[in-house]
Amino acid sequence: MSRLNLSFACWGYDRTEALQTGQVRPDGIDLNFQVLDVEETFFRMIRNREFDVAEMSMSSYCVTLGREDPGFIAIPVFPSRFFRHAGIFVSAKSGIEKPSDLVGKRIGVPEYQLTAPVWIRGILQDEYGVDPSSVTYFFGGEEEPGREEKLKINLPEKFKVIPIGPEQTISRMIADGELDAVYAPRAPSTFYSEPEKVRRLFPDFVSVEKAYFAKTGIFPIMHVVAIRRDVYEKNRWVAQALYKAFVEAQKLVYEQLMVSASLKTMLPWQIAAVEDTIATMGKEWWPYGIDRNRHVIETFTRYHHEQGLSPRQLTVEDMFAPETFSEFRI
Structure with a gap:
C-alpha cells in the first residue's frame, strides 16, 4: 500500500524534531516538513490553506469553526503552550x-x-x-x-x-x-x-x-495542529496516525531532557530546571490528548465566547477529530 504524502508547516520545536528528521514517521504518511516562523504558517494556512497540516493559533482555529465552511479540523497536539x-x-x-x-x-x-x-x-x-x-x-x-x-x-x-x-x-x-x-x-x-x-x-x-x-491546574495552550478538512474527509485515519506520531516524538524529548552526561540544550542548569518543573507540574508537564487537557480547553473556549470571538462556547467535541478521543500511551 502506498504512503500518503502530506505537507506540514510548523516551527522547529524540540518536540517535533523527530518528525522533521524522520526518526519518527506517522503510520502510512510521508511528511514534507516545512520549518516556518509561526506568523508565516498561520497567515498562509488561514488565508490560503496552503498546507495539508499545519500548526495553528488556537484562537484563530476557534474563529474558523464559527464560519459557514470551517476549513480545518484539529488533533489534540499542542506544539506551543505558555504561561501568560x-x-x-x-x-x-x-x-x-x-x-x-x-x-x-x-x-x-x-x-x-x-x-x-x-x-x-x-x-x-x-x-x-x-x-x-x-x-x-x-x-x-x-x-x-x-x-x-x-x-x-x-x-x-x-x-x-x-x-x-x-x-x-x-x-x-x-x-x-x-x-x-x-x-x-x-x-x-x-x-x-x-x-x-x-x-x-x-x-x-x-x-x-x-x-x-x-x-x-492550567498550563495555557497556544497552538493546535490542524488538518485541512478536505484532506481529513478523504482519509480520516490520518488524524490518529498523526496524533500517535506527535506523542512518540514528544516522548523522546522528555527522555533527552533528563540526560545529564551531555546537555540537550544550551541551558547550563537544564537538569535543575527539568527537576523543578517536574516537582511543580508532574512528569508529563506538557500533555497532549483530550482527557488531561479538557479543563484547559474548556476554560479557553469560555474566554473566547465571553470576549465576543465565538457566537457560542465551543465544546471539546466541536474542536477535535473524533478519532483522537481514544487515549493511549506510547
Whole structure:
C-alpha cells in the first residue's frame, strides 16, 4: 500500500524534531516538513490553506469553526503552550501598579483575536476582576506598522477595538505613553531597549505563574495542529496516525531532557530546571490528548465566547477529530 504524502508547516520545536528528521514517521504518511516562523504558517494556512497540516493559533482555529465552511479540523497536539502573566507590559507613564489599575486604560494588542491576549484577558478577569470590556484596545504592528487582523471579526459593541495609525507601532507607543499597557505574545523591543519606560506588570512572573498553576491546574495552550478538512474527509485515519506520531516524538524529548552526561540544550542548569518543573507540574508537564487537557480547553473556549470571538462556547467535541478521543500511551 502506498504512503500518503502530506505537507506540514510548523516551527522547529524540540518536540517535533523527530518528525522533521524522520526518526519518527506517522503510520502510512510521508511528511514534507516545512520549518516556518509561526506568523508565516498561520497567515498562509488561514488565508490560503496552503498546507495539508499545519500548526495553528488556537484562537484563530476557534474563529474558523464559527464560519459557514470551517476549513480545518484539529488533533489534540499542542506544539506551543505558555504561561501568560509574563506577557503584560505597562508604560512607566501609565501609573499602573496592579491589575485593577488596568480598568479604563488604553491597551495595545497585535491582533484582538490572538490566542495570547485571549488568555491574558481571561486570566485578568477570573483572577483579578478586570472585565475585558472595561478597557479600550488598540491593534496593529508591534515592531512594524501596518498589521491587520488575519481573520475578520465582528465583536459585540461593548468591546472597543481601534486600529493604530498606519505609521505607528505598539512598541513605540507604549514607550512614549500613548498606550498604557500591552498584551502580547512577544515582549515589545522597547522593554529591552528602554527599560526605564516599559516594564512587566508582574516582575516576578515565574512565582505568579507557578501560583496560578497550583490554583487552577492550567498550563495555557497556544497552538493546535490542524488538518485541512478536505484532506481529513478523504482519509480520516490520518488524524490518529498523526496524533500517535506527535506523542512518540514528544516522548523522546522528555527522555533527552533528563540526560545529564551531555546537555540537550544550551541551558547550563537544564537538569535543575527539568527537576523543578517536574516537582511543580508532574512528569508529563506538557500533555497532549483530550482527557488531561479538557479543563484547559474548556476554560479557553469560555474566554473566547465571553470576549465576543465565538457566537457560542465551543465544546471539546466541536474542536477535535473524533478519532483522537481514544487515549493511549506510547
